[in-house]
Amino acid sequence: MEIFGISTALLGSQLLVGLINGSFYAILSLGLAIIFGLLNIINFAHGAQYMMGAFVAWIALTRFGISYWAALIVAPLIVGAVGVLIERLMLRRLYKLDHLYGLLLTFGLALIFEGVFRDQFGISGESYEVPELLSGGVDLGFMFLPIYRGWVIIASLTVCFGTWYMIERTKLGAYLRAGTENSAMVQALGINVPLLITFTYGYGVALAAFAGVLAAPIFQVNPLMGSNLIIVVFAVVVIGGMGSIMGSILTGLGLGLIEGLTRVVYPEASSVVVFVIMVIVLLVRPAGLFGKS
Amino acid sequence: MKSSANFLESKLPLLFGVLFILGLIAPFAMYPTFLMKILCYALFACAFNLLLGFAGLLSFGHAAFLGTAGYVCGLMVRDVGVTPEVGILAGTVAAGLLGWLFGVLAIRRTGIYFAMITLALAQMVFFLALQIRATGGEDGLQGVPRGHLFGLLDLNDNITMYYLVFAIFCFGFFVIYRTIHSPFGQILKAIRENEPRAISLGYDVSKFKLIAFIISAALAGMAGATKTLVFQLASLSDVHWHASGEVVLMTLLGGLGTILGPIVGAATIVSLQTQLADSVGSWVTVIMGAIFVLCVLSFRRGIIGELQALIKRSGVN
Numbered sequence: 015m016e017i018f019g020i021s022t023a024l025l026g027s028q029l030l031v032g033l034i035n036g037s038f039y040a041i042l043s044l045g046l047a048i049i050f051g052l053l054n055i056i057n058f059a060h061g062a063q064y065m066m067g068a069f070v071a072w073i074a075l076t077r078f079g080i081s082y083w084a085a086l087i088v089a090p091l092i093v094g095a096v097g098v099l100i101e102r103l104m105l106r107r108l109y110k111l112d113h114l115y116g117l118l119l120t121f122g123l124a125l126i127f128e129g130v131f132r133d134q135f136g137i138s139g140e141s142y143e144v145p146e147l148l149s150g151g152v153d154l155g156f157m158f159l160p161i162y163r164g165w166v167i168i169a170s171l172t173v174c175f176g177t178w179y180m181i182e183r184t185k186l187g188a189y190l191r192a193g194t195e196n197s198a199m200v201q202a203l204g205i206n207v208p209l210l211i212t213f214t215y216g217y218g219v220a221l222a223a224f225a226g227v228l229a230a231p232i233f234q235v236n237p238l239m240g241s242n243l244i245i246v247v248f249a250v251v252v253i254g255g256m257g258s259i260m261g262s263i264l265t266g267l268g269l270g271l272i273e274g275l276t277r278v279v280y281p282e283a284s285s286v287v288v289f290v291i292m293v294i295v296l297l298v299r300p301a302g303l304f305g306k307s
Numbered sequence: 308m309k310s311s312a313n314f315l316e317s318k319l320p321l322l323f324g325v326l327f328i329l330g331l332i333a334p335f336a337m338y339p340t341f342l343m344k345i346l347c348y349a350l351f352a353c354a355f356n357l358l359l360g361f362a363g364l365l366s367f368g369h370a371a372f373l374g375t376a377g378y379v380c381g382l383m384v385r386d387v388g389v390t391p392e393v394g395i396l397a398g399t400v401a402a403g404l405l406g407w408l409f410g411v412l413a414i415r416r417t418g419i420y421f422a423m424i425t426l427a428l429a430q431m432v433f434f435l436a437l438q439i440r441a442t443g444g445e446d447g448l449q450g451v452p453r454g455h456l457f458g459l460l461d462l463n464d465n466i467t468m469y470y471l472v473f474a475i476f477c478f479g480f481f482v483i484y485r486t487i488h489s490p491f492g493q494i495l496k497a498i499r500e501n502e503p504r505a506i507s508l509g510y511d512v513s514k515f516k517l518i519a520f521i522i523s524a525a526l527a528g529m530a531g532a533t534k535t536l537v538f539q540l541a542s543l544s545d546v547h548w549h550a551s552g553e554v555v556l557m558t559l560l561g562g563l564g565t566i567l568g569p570i571v572g573a574a575t576i577v578s579l580q581t582q583l584a585d586s587v588g589s590w591v592t593v594i595m596g597a598i599f600v601l602c603v604l605s606f607r608r609g610i611i612g613e614l615q616a617l618i619k620r621s622g623v624n
Contacts, residue, residue, distance in 0.1 A: 125552070127596075133589045252424055
């Protein structure tokens with residue numbers, strides 16, 4: 015079968031890859047947006063924390079025999095706990111300063127994490143086996159769908175929409191949104207804002223680690239896997255604007271799909287297409303697609 | 308703060324004089340290539356500091372200007388066969404043009420978004436440099452001849468090359484010094500301190516930011532083009548975001564918004580990297596990261612900033 019002279023199998027598989035990348039963009043930009051909303055900092059270490067999630071899963075499996083399913087819970091908890099420590103010990107000292115210091119601090123942390131893992135594991139990358147339950151694939155007639163890839167999309171969308179639900183529909187989410195609007199007022203109403211901030215940072219970091227575990231069987235587990243990804247995610251965040259949770263999710267998915275399509279039509283441009291879209295958005299709608307101001 | 312600044316300000320001509328003489332005799336005491344590397348990075352950091360320290364704009368994409376100018380200069384000198392000074396000029400102009408492009412886009416947003424946009428644009432330049440054949444991809448642009456300055460002076464002699472680099476650095480430094488101490492520089496500071504007020508006073512804030520961005524980009528390019536001639540190589544690592552991070556670190560460590568800070572920061576970081584590269588290998592990145600974290604947490608004034616505060620405390624004034 016062909017559409018416009020492009021085989022549906024090729025189109026389908028590239029769109030699938032696009033959707034997978036898109037769901038990683040969605041989780042990561044969602045985490046960045048939540049953290050930015052309450053802490054007013056951009057977490058440059060997000061990519062490193064995504065990488066750490068993948069490595070914790072890989073170490074857990076190879077050294078301790080902890081399964082993929084357990085790692086999906088354990089890795090975000092461990093990396094999230096590291097995030098909580100970072101917030102308590104370091105970020106907390108910077109809230110009264112220019113927001114740029116938060117960016118610089120987390121940039122430094124990203125360098126440290128990346129360097130330590132590179133020293134320990136080299137840059138060649140480790141492979142992580144697809145769990146047995148999710149191995150193999152199904153033939154959809156027009157294309158072959160590896161089950162694991164389908165699972166990644168379902169799992170990440172579930173987490174994204176779960177997070178959206180938590181923020182928009184629960185009491186905790188209401189505190190969080192109120193804190194984003196005016197944290198001094200929320201504090202005055204008797205809510206423990208510092209604790210809320212710690213929790214928010216930890217949760218955002220855990221989201222990144224969760225994405226890392228999901229990514230481990232697809233990509234090579236590599237110390238540098240996060241750093242290039244995070245810059246694309248920054249562009250995604252600029253395109254979407256960080257004002258809306260749903261906006262982050264939709265922008266992430268949409269850009270992943272566009273990237274996949276580009277890989278079919280004009281492969282050479284696929285690595286820069288997100289940046290080109292960012293330029294266009296900045297020219298047409300500088301606040302971002304879902305931005306407020 | 309103000310009085311110590313005034314004190315340092317009054318002693319600056321003397322200080323500059325001493326540093327200038329030190330710069331003149333340095334190549335006889337130290338390895339010229341090492342000194343040239345420091346000077347290139349010092350100019351790069353000074354250019355960056357013009358933007359962050361005096362206009363309050365954090366560009367996380369300055370590597371794009373350093374690297375692009377390096378490629379342009381290298382191609383012009385090696386493949387077109389122009390003389391070195393024309394090559395450096397071409398690199399500087401190219402970086403200025405790229406800075407104009409980046410600036411037009413990035414100044415549409417402020418603060419954190421500005422940093423992310425410049426980083427993303429620079430990453431785009433990185434991918435282009437990786438894919439375009441003219442840049443040599445991962446191998447970089449090798450075998451760039453140093454040539455003869457004005458067709459006369461042989462730059463293959465390290466001492467001659469050093470004095471060219473030193474002259475370029477002094478020129479760039481002078482441009483930055485004059486920019487900061489001009490009415491234009493005062494308006495930049497006003498924008499940094501309170502942008503809405505600057506707007507309400509009738510200044511076209513975007514235009515001032517854009518001009519500052521272009522000057523900074525062009526000078527960063529001048530550093531990159533010179534660096535290409537020194538090492539006879541334009542490499543992909545100069546366009547990488549690591550280089551953008553390094554220049555932030557140099558400026559932060561030396562002292563943000565101080566005139567000499569970036570030079571001290573660049574000298575410290577380049578020396579550290581040279582010292583550490585052999586002994587600790589991949590831990591260099593970790594150490595750089597740790598310096599970053601320490602600077603942000605408890606050394607935000609940087610070396611020169613702390614010195615100024617010390618002079619103020621000891622009551623020299």
